[in-house]
Amino acid sequence: QSVLTQPPSVSGAPGQRVTISCTGSSSNFGANYDVQWYQQLPGKGPKLLIYDNTNRPSGVPDRFSASKSGTSASLAISGLQTEDEADYYCQSYDNILSGSVFGGGTKLTVL
Amino acid sequence: QVQLVQSGSELKKPGASVKVSCKASGYTFTKFSINWVRQAPGQGLEWLGRINTNTGNPTYAQGLTGRRFVFSLDTSVNTAYLQISSLKTEDTAVFFCVRPMAQRLNTFEYWGLGTLVTVSS
Numbered sequence: 001q002s003v004l005t006q007p008p009s010v011s012g013a014p015g016q017r018v019t020i021s022c023t024g025s026s027s028n029f030g031a032n033y034d035v036q037w038y039q040q041l042p043g044k045g046p047k048l049l050i051y052d053n054t055n056r057p058s059g060v061p062d063r064f065s066a067s068k069s070g071t072s073a074s075l076a077i078s079g080l081q082t083e084d085e086a087d088y089y090c091q092s093y094d095n096i097l098s099g100s101v102f103g104g105g106t107k108l109t110v111l
Numbered sequence: 112q113v114q115l116v117q118s119g120s121e122l123k124k125p126g127a128s129v130k131v132s133c134k135a136s137g138y139t140f141t142k143f144s145i146n147w148v149r150q151a152p153g154q155g156l157e158w159l160g161r162i163n164t165n166t167g168n169p170t171y172a173q174g175l176t177g178r179r180f181v182f183s184l185d186t187s188v189n190t191a192y193l194q195i196s197s198l199k200t201e202d203t204a205v206f207f208c209v210r211p212m213a214q215r216l217n218t219f220e221y222w223g224l225g226t227l228v229t230v231s232s
């Protein structure tokens with residue numbers, strides 16, 4: 001059971017917008033630790049998608065956006081493309097565990 | 112450019128040990144920690160811990176029981192190692208080494224391709 005809770009799966013049609021939630025607690029998001037998001041394409045290693053809650057590394061399309069409020073965070077993907085089909089993970093720091101923690105991951109299916 | 116090149120897949124029997132290497136290039140090795148992340152088959156990502164490449168001081172995730180997992184370095188060849196002893200079948204996973212973003216210890220910017228360790232009799 002992950003410290004950060006994500007829905008197991010989401011889906012959307014090409015061109016649509018989907019959101020993926022990530023619920024934490026007072027020892028991570030609530031303690032003001034930042035959230036990161038990673039994309040893992042099938043058979044590949046993870047790729048940093050969002051850092052410091054809302055920032056995109058260079059090269060990440062602006063179709064990807066994210067937010068954080070209180071003990072929750074979310075990733076939004078607009079203008080869905082078939083190549084967005086992947087697993088998405090949220091990640092933060094937890095001060096009770098004294099280490100980084102990941103969400104369980106959400107599989108995005110582009111219908 | 113930053114690269115983390117990991118050693119190849121391993122097949123081990125239960126009770127054996129394995130040592131996974133991660134050779135860094137494209138930056139000053141001792142300026143960034145190296146993290147280790149595990150992904151069991153069909154499962155999510157799990158942070159195992161990090162090693163300070165300047166001091167050699169490791170930090171292990173609380174969930175790691177005993178001392179079966181050991182992080183080490185050879186700074187002369189810019190390489191980090193993950194050694195797992197007394198292997199169990201449930202240790203079967205892909206292990207990633209990861210370098211954080213500058214000034215952000217818990218933001219994992221650069222990932223190795225992963226090393227598959229299979230434990231089977």
